Amino acid sequence: LSPEEIERVVAIIQDPRKYKIPDWFLNRQKDVFDGAFTQITSNGLDMKFRDDIERLRKIRNHRGLRHTWGVRVRGQHTKTTGRCGRTVGVSKKKGG
Numbered sequence: 001l002s003p004e005e006i007e008r009v010v011a012i013i014q015d016p017r018k019y020k021i022p023d024w025f026l027n028r029q030k031d032v033f034d035g036a037f038t039q040i041t042s043n044g045l046d047m048k049f050r051d052d053i054e055r056l057r058k059i060r061n062h063r064g065l066r067h068t069w070g071v072r073v074r075g076q077h078t079k080t081t082g083r084c085g086r087t088v089g090v091s092k093k094k095g096g
Contacts, residue, residue: 013039016039017037026039028040028048053067
């Protein structure tokens with residue numbers, strides 16, 4: 001890409017609504033604090049993600065508690081999957 005094209009791409013990413021990109025395409029829709037639709041990049045995305053999880057933990061939300069406990073958050077089954085270092089399967093009895 002030429003330098004002009006790179007500058008145009010950067011400008012579009014920094015302010016996508018100015019270039020008529022629809023709200024459903026943005027990665028931060030209806031922010032909890034200000035209700036804005038924005039496109040967040042790199043470090044800002046990490047900070048917002050961390051802030052969201054901390055907010056859920058602080059208000060003792062079910063998702064926040066599951067993040068705290070370190071278990072699956074999005075409704076997956078956990079009886080047989082995701083055991084990560086725990087004993088797997090059934091153990092046999094010793095002897096005859």
